[in-house]
Amino acid sequence: SAVISQKPSRDICQRGTSLTIQCQVDSQVTMMFWYRQQPGQSLTLIATANQGSEATYESGFVIDKFPISRPNLTFSTLTVSNMSPEDSSIYLCSVEAPGPKSYNEQFFGPGTRLTVL
Amino acid sequence: QKEVEQDPGPLSVPEGAIVSLNCTYSNSAFQYFMWYRQYSRKGPELLMYTYSSGNKEDGRFTAQVDKSSKYISLFIRDSQPSDSATYLCAMNEVGSYIPTFGRGTSLIVHP
Numbered sequence: 001s002a003v004i005s006q007k008p009s010r011d012i013c014q015r016g017t018s019l020t021i022q023c024q025v026d027s028q029v030t031m032m033f034w035y036r037q038q039p040g041q042s043l044t045l046i047a048t049a050n051q052g053s054e055a056t057y058e059s060g061f062v063i064d065k066f067p068i069s070r071p072n073l074t075f076s077t078l079t080v081s082n083m084s085p086e087d088s089s090i091y092l093c094s095v096e097a098p099g100p101k102s103y104n105e106q107f108f109g110p111g112t113r114l115t116v117l
Numbered sequence: 118q119k120e121v122e123q124d125p126g127p128l129s130v131p132e133g134a135i136v137s138l139n140c141t142y143s144n145s146a147f148q149y150f151m152w153y154r155q156y157s158r159k160g161p162e163l164l165m166y167t168y169s170s171g172n173k174e175d176g177r178f179t180a181q182v183d184k185s186s187k188y189i190s191l192f193i194r195d196s197q198p199s200d201s202a203t204y205l206c207a208m209n210e211v212g213s214y215i216p217t218f219g220r221g222t223s224l225i226v227h228p
Contacts, residue, residue, distance in 0.1 A: 043218040092160055101166045108160030
């Protein structure tokens with residue numbers, strides 16, 4: 001299994017500013033994923049981050065808005081840039097690792113609750 | 118039409134009731150079906166994992182997949198207040214590591 005921590009757990013930010021969210025995993029993993037969870041909406045994948053390469057972004061998400069770093073196999077950051085109230089959401093970090101229910105189980109961090117004023 | 122449809126609820130039931138949670142989907146290529154449980158202010162955790170059609174049981178939880186109807190269900194027997202959470206269905210195609218999630222159903226089990 002994998003245990004994931006995220007910092008900060010929540011933040012309130014002013015529009016136009018940027019916030020960097022950190023994700024730390026207790027084991028080495030190949031791929032890390034960043035999701036957005038907006039109220040009443042399904043989990044939406046923002047990007048996949050592999051160590052040593054550029055992140056792969058899903059349709060509707062761009063690197064200039066959501067730059068991602070992946071400096072090693074246990075850590076990643078997601079920056080939400082030039083924020084607007086529409087960016088208010090929960091941001092979740094996720095990894096794939098062997099687990100009790102599946103050899104390829106997806107584990108999630110507790111999330112970062114972002115409010116943009 | 119969304120690829121995965123899930124009624125957001127809330128679904129409120131008394132303790133001890135049998136709960137039925139459901140999702141429908143449109144992509145016939147989906148082969149892996151999951152149910153996640155998400156407590157308030159926590160990340161989702163995998164509850165049930167099923168490949169293709171059929172039933173899978175784990176304690177009080179039973180997952181059913183009917184691919185002919187593109188319909189999946191999660192049953193919770195003898196529901197407890199600790200089962201109060203949001204339940205998200207998710208599914209993906211063979212060879213894809215990116216699941217498509219439903220919106221989640223909020224379940225409230227009251228004593």
